[in-house]
Amino acid sequence: MASLGWKVTRALFAVGERVAPSVAGRAAFELFSRTPSPRAQTEGERKAVSRAADFMRTARHHTLTVGADCVAVHEFRPDAGSGEAGRVLVVHGWRSRTEYMKTIIEGLRVAGFRVFAVDLPGHGQSTGRRLTIMKAVDTLASAGQWFGPFDLLLGHSFGGAAAVDAVSAAQKSATPLAARLALIAAPNSMSDILHGFSEEIGIGRRSRDNMVARIERLAGRSLEDFTGSRQLPRLRTPVLVVHAHDDREVPAGDARALAEAGSHVDLHWAPGLGHRRILSDAGVVSRVVSFAKAAMPLAKAG
Incomplete structure (x- = not known):
């Protein structure tokens, strides 16, 4: 079952898709590239x-x-x-x-x-x-x-x-x-990974296109590469x-x-x-x- 945080995130991206897909795409990229907090280790990770x-x-x-x-x-x-x-x-x-x-x-x-x-x-x-x-x-x-x-x-x-x-x-x-x-x-x-992430957080096509465009500008080449x-x-x-x-x-x-x-x-x-x-x-x-x-x-x- 999705957590409350993810439900709120999906709702916000749904709104972003309708009113500001460029902003939603930029926010999705930031979330996609954000690494886990070092303070948020699971018990299993701490033991390892x-x-x-x-x-x-x-x-x-x-x-x-x-x-x-x-x-x-x-x-x-x-x-x-x-x-x-x-x-x-x-x-x-x-x-x-x-x-x-x-x-x-x-x-x-x-x-x-x-x-x-x-x-x-x-x-x-x-x-x-x-x-x-x-x-x-x-x-x-x-x-x-x-x-x-x-x-x-x-x-x-x-x-x-x-x-x-x-x-x-x-x-x-x-x-x-x-x-x-x-x-x-x-x-x-990596394109498949991005697609799976997009579905998980519920971003729409226009927001995803903006996220992909941002990645490709930074990489200097197509995501398919x-x-x-x-x-x-x-x-x-x-x-x-x-x-x-x-x-x-x-x-x-x-x-x-x-x-x-x-x-x-x-x-x-x-x-x-x-x-x-x-x-x-x-x-x-x-x-x-x-x-x-x-x-x-x-x-x-x-």
Whole structure:
């Protein structure tokens, strides 16, 4: 059942559609890009962060400036004397943070990889209260400039969408961002996400058109360009897509669409693991580690 707050929001957007769709579109964009309040953690989220406290203390912590935000980057090095298999960049999803990627990071570190994990703006230890796909891409590009190139870029959920766009953008430059790309429970189309959000808050067609126009002005390109199944065919990068059929946040059809992008995309199903449990499954971690090990080393140890 919808909360009173959402009912009021829907009523206001219904009025906005009739009398001021441009204002309603701008307000919808602000709501769409607003990150969750750090004080509004659920009990489960607080416990997850607490359980990962010792794990986070093993990292070296860096700070990058991305626009007006200070972005936290956590570096997890392999055990001393074990050598370095390569470098991996890990990025979480919406309403998430590095702590939730703990199992995968540990699996990669034990396998000899140096892992860099970013907290996107407005999440974890990073500052800010606004996040867009464009800002997420800028964050990954900045991490690449300081710590890359990477043998693998791994993104979960929203982070997967950002990873696709970041690798696509880097392919046009002289310096690659990552040799391989792993997408876990990642959405295929930002347009579909925006459509779902629009239905949830009850904005009309004119208001939505204004919101999309605002996003496209900021991005400098069409919203449809942020579609993985259109971007991946242009990549020379091997891609691993991991998804669960019972994912309630990102439909399994998104994984199928990504997998149809070409023979360089490998689809791995993880039955029964939903949207978040998939991150802590031993089988998924093993598959990701094997995929990472197949990369030709891009990064230099140091």
